[in-house]
Amino acid sequence: VPQQARRSARRTDALSRERIVDAAVAVLDAAGEGGLTFRALSEHLATGPGAIYWHVANKGELLGAATDAVVAAALATEPDAPDSSPQERIRAVALALFDAIDAHPWVGAQLSASSWQVTTTPRLLESTGRQVRAMGVPRAEWFTVTSVLVQYVLGAAAQNAANAQVLGPDADRDTYLDGVARAWEGLDPEDYSFTRVLGDQMRGHDDREQFLAGVDLVLAGITALHPPRTGGSAP
C-alpha cells in the first residue's frame, strides 16, 4: 500500500503537536507548572514519554506553545462593539488577558519571565497597537507606547496570578488580606511610614478593579503626552 493512499485513514487518536499542546494546557491548569511532567503528560496521552519528543523539541518549547495557545484563545474572544472607542477596546483586550492569566496562572510566569514564542509577541502588539494608532499617537511613538501598555498589562496580570496562587482556591481572601494588612501596620514607624498607612486601603481592594485603574492610568498618560490633534481647543 503506497503512503499517499493511507493519508486520510490515519487513526484519529494519533499523536500530534496540537493534541500534545492541548493536553499540556490541561495538565498545567490542573497541577501547575511543577506538575507538567513528560511522564504525567504521556500518561494523559496514553503513550510513552519518548513519543512526545517526536513532535516537540523539549519542555521549553512545549511551555511556549501552551502559552501561545492560551494567548491566542484570549485574544480571539473579543466581540468588539463597532462603535467602541480605542480606549474601550484596549480595556477589553487588557481584561481578556487578565482573565486568561487568572484562569491559567502559569501563563503569567511564562509571559513575564521567558522570552516569548515568535508568534505570541506579534499577537499582543497587534491587538494593542491598532488601538494606539486609533488614539492618534504619533507614528514615531507607536513602538514605545504599545510596548509600555503590553508590559504593564502582562506585569500586573502575572503578579495578580502569583498572589492568587499563594492564596489557594478555598482559603478566605478577607482573612488573608487582613493578615497582610496587620503585618504592614506593625512595621517600623521610621523605616515604613508610608507602607504602614497602606494596610487599610489594601484590605478591601478588588484585583480586577485595581488592574483596570492601572490601565486607565497608562491611557491617561498616553493622552497627556500625546494629545489627540483636534482642530481647536476643547469647549
Next chain:
Amino acid sequence: VPQQARRSARRTDALSRERIVDAAVAVLDAAGEGGLTFRALSEHLATGPGAIYWHVANKGELLGAATDAVVAAALATEPDAPDSSPQERIRAVALALFDAIDAHPWVGAQLSASSWQVTTTPRLLESTGRQVRAMGVPRAEWFTVTSVLVQYVLGAAAQNAANAQVLGPDADRDTYLDGVARAWEGLDPEDYSFTRVLGDQMRGHDDREQFLAGVDLVLAGITALHPPRTGGSAP
C-alpha cells in the same frame, strides 16, 4: 565547657543563612536559575547538600531570600539629591531596580512570577510610595497608584531581563534586532498591519531609554488623573 562561654569562639567560616544566601546569589549570577542546585551550592560552600537545610527550609525560600537581598541592595544605593523632585526620585528608584534586574536576570522572573518574601513588598512599596505621597496624590489613591508604578517597573524590567537572556552576552544585538524586525515585516499584511510597521522602530531602540519613557508615561498619567492642587491656574 559550658555552651555560653564558647559563643564568641565560633569558627569564622561556619555556615550561616547569610553566607548561604550570598553564595546562592553568586551561583545564580554565574549559572542562572537552572544552575542553582543544592549540590552546586554546597560545593561552593565546601559542605554537604544536607547542611544547607539546617539554615533554609527549601529551595523556594532560598530563592526568595536571594531576591530580597538583591532588591535591598538596589534600593540602598540611591544617593538622592536633597533638592530633587518626587518624579526624579521615582525615576531613580525605577532605574536602580531596572539595573539590578539587568545585572541579576533571575531576579526578574522571581519578582514578577512568584509571590514575594514578606520583606520585599514593603521595601518596594515604601521607596516608591513616599514619592507618590510627595506628588500630592490624594490619600485614598495611594495604594492603587503605588501598586501600578511598582507593577510596571517590575514587569518591564523582568521582560527586559528575559530578552537580554535569550540574546546572550556576546551575540550581536543589532543583528538580532534586525532579524526580529525582518520577521515582523514579513507577517501577513491583513492580520498584522500594525506590527509590520513596527519593525523599523524596534531596530535601533534602547532598552533603558524605552523603560524610562514608560516610567514617564505612568507619571504623566498620575499627574493627569490627580493634578497637584496649586492655589490657582497655571500661567
Next chain:
DNA sequence: ACCTGAACACCGTTCAAGT
C-alpha cells in the same frame, strides 16, 4: 546545635528497537 553523606523518589532527555 550543627553538620555529613548516603539514600529515596523523582525528573528531562536519549536512543536502540520496534511497527
Next chain:
DNA sequence: ACCTGAACACCGTTCAAGT
C-alpha cells in the same frame, strides 16, 4: 514516519549517624 520503554545523568529532600 512514528512510537515504545528502558536507561542515563541529574535533581530536591530526608534522615540516621556523627561531632
